[in-house]
Structure formats: structure tokens, C-alpha cells
Amino acid sequence: MSETQKFKQLYVSTNNACLKLNGQITEKSVDITMVEQIIQNIEVLIILLPSLSYVKIDDRNMGLPINLDDADNIPKSPYPEGTNIIYPYSAQLVLEDWKLRVWNAILDKEPGIVEDEQRYLEPALAQAEKCINMLLSLESHIWAEWQKNMLSQQANTIGWLSYLYIKDQNRLEHALTVLDKGYVFAGFHHLDWDNRKYIHDTKVRLLLKLNREDEAYAIVYQMLTAHPEHTDFDDLKDTEPYLQWIKKKKQQEKAAIKKAKEDKKAFEKLVKDEQTKVVNQFLNPAHPLVVQHADVLNLIKQRMVAVRLRKQYYESGWEKMRNQVDSAPETDYMLKPWSEKQITTYQTKHEIQLPDELKVYLMEIGEGGGSYFCWRNPIVMEKKKNAIQILKTPFPITADKIHDINHYWKIKAWVMLDSYFAGEEEEEEGVKELIKYLKRKKILHKGNTLQELFAIDGSHELGCLFLGYSDSQDGLYLVMNGVFEGEVWVDTLQYSIEEGGCFGAATPERRKFLSFMAGSLLANAEGYADASEEGAWL
Known part of the structure; x- marks a missing residue:
């Protein structure tokens, strides 16, 4: 008989013995001799592992299928019910876990099922630690559900047996630490709840044994709030200590709500006070462009204050913030204004004329400041020759190349037709759909082509400064010249025309640069989701 066949026969007989043991546990009449024989069998199975012959289970895995009803039967794919598959990468772990489950089965119900429980308690606890270490040593970037379940069960074994049998405080604290390794996978919804709800009860009992009532009752409260039908805590939910804890919790919540409102009111006052400090604090107050755009520049500076302080408020809280407003923000908030001389030098050196609103932004706000915007995209002026050439090139889209394409912002926009003009319209399904759409909307008709x-000369990004990405990760561009100079456009050409795929103004009002930057800062401060209907913001 081959070693593989010996393994299969011993595996099946051991499984049958475990089924018999379960019946004995139910009857509270355990045959200790059989328990010890099961443990010995599993140890022999572990010894036999290196000599097993595996077969191909699927395209990625080798394994050993075992028919639990007949060890001599060789199951074939698709494997019928009653087939266990031993995989080489997890075989020893599974068998070690089996040994643990045998010990746990005779200990975890209630003391008194077997005599001399301490004889099995320490081996069971040690085996659980061994299994956990083996499981944690597996190279796994993403935990599979079976791994989560196994770790939760093993950690729960240590927690529950410690609750039942251990009195030493240090050992109980250690058990709680180990239990938390499995508790990280416990939750109150979906699979986390369905597969691992037992571990909540274990943690509560262990915490109560350690006299940590507040932590224990917090779990009970969360559990019963999410699943009022759950019965594990029926013995706790109507007790006076728990009811008093709930009363105290509600008082604390009420006080916390009141304090949060007071803190927010104080914070909003702080924001207004700090915003007042930046009004009309210009570096070039007499410059004609600064005078012309003073209102929107003030708005940008005030909203930058709001964005920065709100981040600090949400991260640090009012108690810390009230004592020290962060006047030296992190590097990503830093701004580097340009002098008028720097702007003149840049334009002369590169033979380019910058839009007025970009010039005054650089003079009064500056480059940088990535943290003020959605994807931390700082405003950066191009320095390389090739990039400068793109900025200088005439913007190829003119007024006669944008059309009402039924965009949800009701703007006129441009649509890319590269594949059509390559003569591939019969092969490009997307172009066919585009043509149908344009005809259906009466944009394309007999009077035009x-x-x-939409035909343009060159890339649609010519004559544009890339600003960064919107909250939807669409590219945002400042048009540097032509009839749309100063407007901010958004590139959504990766979408179909029905989904709004086009290149056009980033806002329904066709905002120019300064107004767009002010709007982006407001979206950051108040939430991009709410602002998405009003534009694609930086």
C-alpha cells in the first residue's frame, strides 16, 4: 500500500472517530482513549505529508482529494459532496488546526465534560498559539476568507478557554491580545458577521472577567444595535450594570453633541478671523491686474485659509487647534509667488504671452499649494523647451468647432474624431455610435460633415497648460491663447459622447482661471460630491 493510500485511509478513519466524539460530547460522556487516539492519528498524518502524491485539481492547484465515505474511492472533478481536498501549501496547517479543534471540542462547552481538564488545557492553548503563528507566517498579501475564519477560530479558542479556565490576570490579558488578532476580522455586517459573530461574545466575556466593563458593554451595545435579534447577550442586556452603562452613554453622547456644536461654532469664528487677516494683503497692491482682480484674489486667499484650517480641524480637533493655529503648514501647502520681474523674464525668454489671470495668480498666490486641491496637484509652470512649445502653439479649437452635443451642463464642446479621419469608420464601432448619436441629435445632417x-489641426491639448486632475480624475487644462484664452477646460474624451465624453469648459458658466480656482477651493472645503453638478474642480 502506498503512503498516499495509507494517509487517505487514516484520514477517513480519524474523521469518523471525530464524528463519534462529537456525539459523545453531546452526551457528556467522552472516551478519553479515543481522544488520545485521534491526536496520535493526526500526528501520523502530519508525518506522512512529505510522501504524498498529489493530482491536478485545477489550472493553478495540485491537491489530494479524499472521499470521506470511502478512502479507496478516487473522486473525480467536479468533486461530489463529502470530498475533502488536501492542498500541499496548507496541509500541515490544516492538520495542526484539526488537532486543536479536537482538544477544543472537549474543553469549550463547559467545565466537567472530561476529568483532569488541565491535562488538555495547556496543550490546547499551546497548539492554538502554534497554529496562529503558522497561519501568520503564510505569504499572503490578501487574506482569503478561509484564512480569516481559521485565525478567528484559533484566536477565539485561546480567548474562550482562558475565559473558562484561567484566573491569572497576566494570562487573561495575553489571551485578550491574541484574541484581537482574530477580532480584526470580526464585524457587524455581511460575511464578517455571518462567519465570525461568535468572537464578539468571547471578547465581551473576557473583558468582563478582566473587570473592563466599559469596553465589554460597548461591544454588547454595538452588537444589539446592529442585530437586536441576536441572543448571545440575553443574560446581559437587562442587567442593572448594563442599563446604567447605556444611560451614562446616552448622557455622554448628548454632551458630546452639544460640545461638537460649540466647537464648530468656535472653529467657524476662528476661520472668519483668520480670513479677515488676509483680505487686501497683496504683494503688488498697485499693479493694474491686482486692482482689477482684487475681489476674486481675496476670495481665493480666504478659501485657502478655510481649506487649510478645516484639514487641521478634522485631523487634530478643536481642543488642540484652539491653542495653536498651524501658521507653518506642511510643504504641500507652501506657495511661491512670482515677482513681476520673474513673469517678464519668463515671457521674454520663452517668447510667450501668459493670460492675464494666470500672471496675477502667480504674482499674488504663486506656484505650488498642492494640498489645497483634490489630488494634491500643485500649480507648476512649465520650464522644459518641449512643454513651452506646446503652451505657445495656437489652441486648435475655435468657436466653430464646438457644438451643442446635449451635454448635461448645456455647454458647447468638441469631440475627437481621429479614428474617423483615419478611414477606419467601418471598423470602429465607437465612431459608428458617435455618428448615430450626432444624427439623432440633429447635430450632423445633410448640410454639414x-x-x-470637429476636424482640427493637431492635438486638442496644444496651447494648454495642464493644471491637474478633477475629483473624477479627468484632466483639467488652462487655455493659453485663442478665442477661449483664460478658460479652464476638462478632458472627458475617454467616455462615450452619451456619457458626456468631450473636451470643453470645466464649468457651465465657462469660468476663467481665477474664478475656477476659487470654485475649486470651495469644492475642497465643502465637499466635491456636492459640487460636482456645478463643475469639474481641481
């Missing part, structure tokens, strides 16, 4: 509507 696609080329007349």
Missing part, C-alpha cells in the same frame, strides 16, 4: 464640425 463631421470634418466641418
